[in-house]
Amino acid sequence: MTDIRKAHYESQLTAAAAALGETVERVDAERAARARTPLIHRYDSTTTALEAIDAGAVADGDVLVVESESVVGFLVVHFAVAITEATGAFRPYALLGKPGREYSDGAWARSVDVAEEAARQLDLPLGEPGGFQNGDRALCGDGRVRTVLKVKQPTSSQPEHANDPDVQTWVYMDDGTAHRLETCETVDRASIAKARVAARRAAARACQNPDPDDLEWRTALDELTEALTYLKKVDPAAAAELEEGSRGKRIRMEIPRTLVAPGDVLYELGARLEVRDTGVREAAPGGECEWWAQLHGVNSEDRQRTYREPWTVGLPLGQAAWDLVTVDRYIPCLPA
Known part of the structure; x- marks a missing residue:
């Protein structure tokens, strides 16, 4: 091996090791964040809570309580999800596509526990976790009833624009169409x-x-x-x-x-x-x-x-x- 090829090879190894170290560090940080007990933040309105999230004052998994609007929720990466029937400016619980303790292999199970307890203390009714299974009937946003084939969870947590499809939960239908979960309603x-x-x-x-x-x-x-x-x-x-x-x-x-x-x-x-x-x-x-x-x-x-x-x-x-x-x-x- 020539000195030039050897130097190039060693530089590749160094870059790969650095990348691996960064990945391990990021994964460890994410695991540590999810393992901690979620903090509870109280706000005067759901709009104010969203502003605090945008300002970085709320960590992933933390619980949000807005008693004036009868809303309790938790932060899923960057999105505030309400677990109560009332949602305010938060996203409905059903948008997760499955019960919160099962979402993303239980990554936010502790947040759900804390949020549900906060809602019970305020005597607030919980929302339906929702979700579709293969074969369910759904009324879509275009007014058509279709049969569900599968549900695809978000592949990204950082939206590039307001309607970025990668941060949406999609429901795929038997006629080949796909619809955002929030536009579909269970028919039973x-x-x-x-x-x-x-x-x-x-x-x-x-x-x-x-x-x-x-x-x-x-x-x-x-x-x-x-x-x-x-x-x-x-x-x-x-x-x-x-x-x-x-x-x-x-x-x-x-x-x-x-x-x-x-x-x-x-x-x-x-x-x-x-x-x-x-x-x-x-x-x-x-x-x-x-x-x-x-x-x-x-x-x-x-x-x-x-x-x-x-x-x-x-x-x-x-x-x-x-x-x-x-x-x-x-x-x-x-x-x-």
């Missing part, structure tokens, strides 16, 4: 039964003295719309059973475009348009989500003014949220 018998009860309770109030200017009536109408829209997506037979077995009334009202629901008749473009479906398309990294609706003219005259076949209109979600439109909505009168 319990959730369907809960929606049926909510629809009946809200309909009983909504059919009594309809008054679009009355806050209580509008709240009942919103709850009814939410429950029926959910049922139409996850269990159309259950929704049809509720609506077909009832008498009802159709009421005209002015609402934000994002509250338009399937079954409404939308007054737009000088025509009456049947709303067949609605939803929100997920945004690409750095983009804005889009609200959409599939429409079709009520009769031949309405179709001549628009399109003969069903068509889809879309608007940026922010614009659709303040854009007021007029609709006729059918309200089924159901026994509570």
